[in-house]
Amino acid sequence: MTRHMTRRTRMTTMTAGLAVLLLATGCGAADMTKQASPFAGAQGAKTVTLSVQSWVGAQSNVAVAQYLLQHKLGYRVDTVQVDEVPAWDALSQGRVDALLEDWGHPEQEKRYVQDKKTIAPAGGLGVTGHIGWYVPTYFAEQHPDVTDWRNLNKYASQLRTAESGGKGQLLDGSPSYVTNDKALVNNLKLNYQVVFAGSEAAQITQMRQFAKEKKPFLTYWYAPQWLFKKVPMTEVKLPAYKEGCDADAKKVACAYPHTPLQKYLNADFAKSGGKAARFLKKFKWTTEDQNEVALMIADQKLTPEEAAKKWVDGHASTWKAWLS
Amino acid sequence: MATATAAASHVGVPAFLRRRAVRKLALLALAAAVLVPLADARWASGTWPHALTVDLTEPLGRASDWIIDNRDSHPLFLYFFGYVSNAVVLAVRGVYLVLLAAGWAGVTAAAALVAWRVAGVRLAAGTAVAFLVCGLLGMWVPTMQTLALMVVAVLASVVLGALLGLAAGLSDRTHRALRPILDTMQVLPAFAYLLPVVLVFGIGVPAAVLATVVYAAPPMARLTALGLRDADGGVLEAVESLGATARQRLLTARLPLARKELLLGLNQTIMMALSMAVIASVIGAGGLGDRVYQALASVDVGAALAAGIPIVLLAVVLDRVTGAAGEGPGADGSRRAGWAYAAAAAVAVALAGRFTHRLDWPDAWTVHIAAPVNRVVDWMTDHLYSGVPYLGGTADWAGHFTTWVLDPLRDGLQWLPWWSVLLIVAALAWLIGTWRTALTAVLAMAAIGVLGVWKPSLDTLAQVLAAVAVTLVLGFATGVAAARSDRVERLLRPVLDVFQTMPQFVYLIPVVALFGVGRAPAVAAAVVYALPAVVRITTQGLRAVDPAALESARSLGATGGQQLRQVQLPLARPALLLAVNQGVVLVLAVVIIGGLVGGGALGYDVVFGLAQGDLATGLVAGAAIVCLGLMLDRVTQPTGRRAKKGA
Numbered sequence: 001m002t003r004h005m006t007r008r009t010r011m012t013t014m015t016a017g018l019a020v021l022l023l024a025t026g027c028g029a030a031d032m033t034k035q036a037s038p039f040a041g042a043q044g045a046k047t048v049t050l051s052v053q054s055w056v057g058a059q060s061n062v063a064v065a066q067y068l069l070q071h072k073l074g075y076r077v078d079t080v081q082v083d084e085v086p087a088w089d090a091l092s093q094g095r096v097d098a099l100l101e102d103w104g105h106p107e108q109e110k111r112y113v114q115d116k117k118t119i120a121p122a123g124g125l126g127v128t129g130h131i132g133w134y135v136p137t138y139f140a141e142q143h144p145d146v147t148d149w150r151n152l153n154k155y156a157s158q159l160r161t162a163e164s165g166g167k168g169q170l171l172d173g174s175p176s177y178v179t180n181d182k183a184l185v186n187n188l189k190l191n192y193q194v195v196f197a198g199s200e201a202a203q204i205t206q207m208r209q210f211a212k213e214k215k216p217f218l219t220y221w222y223a224p225q226w227l228f229k230k231v232p233m234t235e236v237k238l239p240a241y242k243e244g245c246d247a248d249a250k251k252v253a254c255a256y257p258h259t260p261l262q263k264y265l266n267a268d269f270a271k272s273g274g275k276a277a278r279f280l281k282k283f284k285w286t287t288e289d290q291n292e293v294a295l296m297i298a299d300q301k302l303t304p305e306e307a308a309k310k311w312v313d314g315h316a317s318t319w320k321a322w323l324s
Numbered sequence: 325m326a327t328a329t330a331a332a333s334h335v336g337v338p339a340f341l342r343r344r345a346v347r348k349l350a351l352l353a354l355a356a357a358v359l360v361p362l363a364d365a366r367w368a369s370g371t372w373p374h375a376l377t378v379d380l381t382e383p384l385g386r387a388s389d390w391i392i393d394n395r396d397s398h399p400l401f402l403y404f405f406g407y408v409s410n411a412v413v414l415a416v417r418g419v420y421l422v423l424l425a426a427g428w429a430g431v432t433a434a435a436a437l438v439a440w441r442v443a444g445v446r447l448a449a450g451t452a453v454a455f456l457v458c459g460l461l462g463m464w465v466p467t468m469q470t471l472a473l474m475v476v477a478v479l480a481s482v483v484l485g486a487l488l489g490l491a492a493g494l495s496d497r498t499h500r501a502l503r504p505i506l507d508t509m510q511v512l513p514a515f516a517y518l519l520p521v522v523l524v525f526g527i528g529v530p531a532a533v534l535a536t537v538v539y540a541a542p543p544m545a546r547l548t549a550l551g552l553r554d555a556d557g558g559v560l561e562a563v564e565s566l567g568a569t570a571r572q573r574l575l576t577a578r579l580p581l582a583r584k585e586l587l588l589g590l591n592q593t594i595m596m597a598l599s600m601a602v603i604a605s606v607i608g609a610g611g612l613g614d615r616v617y618q619a620l621a622s623v624d625v626g627a628a629l630a631a632g633i634p635i636v637l638l639a640v641v642l643d644r645v646t647g648a649a650g651e652g653p654g655a656d657g658s659r660r661a662g663w664a665y666a667a668a669a670a671v672a673v674a675l676a677g678r679f680t681h682r683l684d685w686p687d688a689w690t691v692h693i694a695a696p697v698n699r700v701v702d703w704m705t706d707h708l709y710s711g712v713p714y715l716g717g718t719a720d721w722a723g724h725f726t727t728w729v730l731d732p733l734r735d736g737l738q739w740l741p742w743w744s745v746l747l748i749v750a751a752l753a754w755l756i757g758t759w760r761t762a763l764t765a766v767l768a769m770a771a772i773g774v775l776g777v778w779k780p781s782l783d784t785l786a787q788v789l790a791a792v793a794v795t796l797v798l799g800f801a802t803g804v805a806a807a808r809s810d811r812v813e814r815l816l817r818p819v820l821d822v823f824q825t826m827p828q829f830v831y832l833i834p835v836v837a838l839f840g841v842g843r844a845p846a847v848a849a850a851v852v853y854a855l856p857a858v859v860r861i862t863t864q865g866l867r868a869v870d871p872a873a874l875e876s877a878r879s880l881g882a883t884g885g886q887q888l889r890q891v892q893l894p895l896a897r898p899a900l901l902l903a904v905n906q907g908v909v910l911v912l913a914v915v916i917i918g919g920l921v922g923g924g925a926l927g928y929d930v931v932f933g934l935a936q937g938d939l940a941t942g943l944v945a946g947a948a949i950v951c952l953g954l955m956l957d958r959v960t961q962p963t964g965r966r967a968k969k970g971a
Contacts, residue, residue: 038413038472038529059621080608080614081605081608081617083935083936086607086608093527093528095527116396161723162726162731162840171841174935175919195842195922195924196928197841199621202836202841202922203841204623206836206840209719301627
């Protein structure tokens with residue numbers, strides 16, 4: 001009988017606990033736009049939550065921002081790995097405070113920045129991004145004409161793999177990346193099969209394996225990127241980019257544009273984020289800076305924090321301006 | 325004598341089955357002879373006819389836009405989902421703050437003392453070591469985040485599962501209605517759930533917790549119902565004769581009698597929640613899973629392993645402790661004092677940590693394992709990828725496997741006329757189960773066609789079949805070896821533990837480094853993941869074979885091989901069938917994640933949907949995975965399992 005009583009007491013405690021929980025959440029409407037991470041601000045620290053995208057360049061931005069926020073401004077920083085499009089969504093809900101490297105998402109920009117005003121632009125990152133098709137430089141040197149798309153069909157048989165069937169393989173990356181490659185292959189009448197590596201990690205691993213054996217390959221890739229230092233690559237010329245030539249996703253037959261990368265903040269955070277928000281708005285560095293950090297993380301296998309520390313120690317003049 | 329009758333009845337069963345099988349096939353052939361010409365004339369053969377598909381792109385796109393536009397204003401979100409989301413955030417935050425306040429010493433002490441009370445000194449020591457290793461690897465804070473998430477998700481799953489189980493245990497009608505739902509929930513690969521919850525709750529902890537609850541609640545519900553239904557009739561009658569009310573009967577007799585099942589349910593729920601904690605990192609759950617996922621992005625296997633080991637340790641500790649709780653005796657008065665001492669000791673340690681300002685794990689006490697691990701991985705891939713004398717390299721094997729096995733299998737499946745695929749599915753499911761299982765399987769397969777993803781689904785199916793074949797060959801061989809030698813089994817146990825609980829994401833990069841990008845690495849990862857379950861079930865099944873039967877075979881002069889082939893394997897048939905079924909379900913779960921390493925097909929579409937917020941692509945692929953899982957489960961579901969799980 002006593003056991004039965006304790007069970008009941010436990011049940012009561014649990015119900016009471018739930019009731020307190022509900023009361024604590026407030027009696028009015030629950031606002032889905034104000035949903036910080038439960039791990040934020042623990043132990044009374046001021047917390048900033050940064051979204052990290054899967055490529056190492058984006059990790060480098062975050063590593064340096066995180067290091068400075070923690071060591072110079074006294075914040076606690078939480079990072080969450082999210083792809084770009086979901087990051088926009090998370091930003092609008094306040095789950096993350098900042099997105100430091102956006103490669104251009106006009107649809108999301110219209111929805112969240114202009115219409116709903118839940119996200120505020122925070123200026124450029126200082127880095128210009130460019131997507132293109134690349135072959136390893138050792139292959140381009142042997143066959144200089146491979147760097148023009150018109151000659152690609154000649155090399156299809158050399159670029160064949162088990163996954164590409166009878167055609168040449170065009171290695172594509174993560175599904176989160178902006179790509180027109182399927183349409184391009186089709187519209188430029190190329191005898192190639194787009195093979196999606198499914199993640200950047202898989203794509204890089206495969207490219208390094210090819211490079212180690214000096215095998216030819218053709219890949220979707222982008223700059224700035226640390227891997228160029230390890231596997232030198234030459235861009236394949238596609239029909240020139242003109243404003244609007246990529247408007248219809250099915251009819252694209254031109255190269256990718258050069259995109260100045262942008263930063264975005266949650267609108268509330270931008271207004272009331274204090275020093276952290278001011279700092280993130282001023283954060284602006286060069287492609288070389290980013291590559292330097294990215295190479296330390298991805299190739300020398302330093303932790304992002306160690307890499308950020310090394311860069312910060314050597315570039316005081318650059319980051320001092322962000323703190324003022 | 326006893327063995328002779330056992331053998332005789334054993335020979336009798338397949339013959340009887342065979343006769344029934346022929347009848348089923350004949351009936352099916354008859355139905356096909358009538359229906360196929362009709363279908364062929366109306367919609368033609370070959371791939372799934374376009375006329376029979378429904379395009380969901382438009383409505384799903386609209387639904388997604390509606391949710392995003394109304395999420396901040398519509399009452400449904402303001403007064404329901406918003407509360408759910410807030411409650412989850414607050415609960416996780418509460419647990420996390422308590423864990424941080426207890427400090428590393430307090431948490432370790434509390435965990436060790438709980439393990440001591442529940443399972444004895446040895447497990448207590450193991451638990452303490454496990455927690456300290458998490459700290460040593462520099463993963464203390466992420467471990468606490470994962471733990472906070474787990475506590476909330478497991479509590480919610482247990483409450484939900486127990487309520488469902490209670491309803492099913494007390495009412496036959498609810499039980500019948502609930503069983504197919506629970507069956508289905510258990511065969512769904514977790515990856516397919518993520519997108520719908522993300523859409524409603526957004527990226528982050530609430531979505532992760534809810535997806536985990538959906539995944540982890542069914543075993544609790546099932547085992548609660550099982551425990552209540554199996555309660556000893558004699559005891560219940562005795563309690564009733566004492567004039568107890570229905571409520572008293574439940575609380576004083578039925579629930580205590582079901583203790584073992586309830587604890588087993590808790591154990592299963594914890595294990596499933598933990599495996600989901602990592603997959604949920606794809607939708608921003610944070611914690612250890614996120615560390616694994618971030619390490620993957622920079623192709624850093626060592627760092628991924630450093631975050632993966634704490635997950636394995638948590639899983640092993642929680643499994644052993646809850647397992648011991650299930651086997652141990654019930655609580656009694658003398659044990660309560662022990663609990664009080666344990667609680668006091670834990671609080672004392674926590675306070676000591678607090679007053680000496682030792683709450684955070686000291687940075688100096690971390691061991692960096694990433695660099696040496698990466699060197700090992702580099703060496704392996706350098707030396708095995710290609711150019712191994714005589715054998716070729718792993719890249720060549722992967723290429724051959726793709727060209728000689730995966731390609732013909734995929735092309736063959738895609739070449740088959742759509743109605744013949746349905747017929748094959750029907751025949752297989754009916755032969756192994758009832759007409760109901762066959763109907764479910766055929767409907768699930770047809771739904772895939774209707775959704776308009778017939779071709780990619782058959783591509784995924786081909787990968788699953790190839791991976792299952794490899795898994796079964798390796799798994800049965802290892803299982804047989806382990807069943808025949810105690811030493812092999814003892815050696816295998818920790819290896820199997822690690823493979824079973826190590827997050828699948830950790831092996832994705834090594835498999836790419838060894839097998840290149842494509843379907844082959846996806847298959848390899850799936851084999852690694854599914855192998856332990858197959859080995860375990862096979863070993864158990866073979867060991868459970870009646871020793872008398874073996875003894876008599878031995879006395880008749882049968883060699884080891886003969887005993888195995890003619891006595892052990894036939895008698896262990898139900899266990900082997902269960903191994904096949906589990907192998908299939910687990911392989912499917914990982915082949916899907918293979919979308920991240922070039923597996924393509926449905927897995928890629930789900931990842932694409934998540935990455936691009938494209939509900940139409942992601943949700944349709946998710947639904948197709950669910951249907952595929954359901955079909956594969958039904959086609960391989962041994963009839964015995966139903967009776968045994970019974971739930």
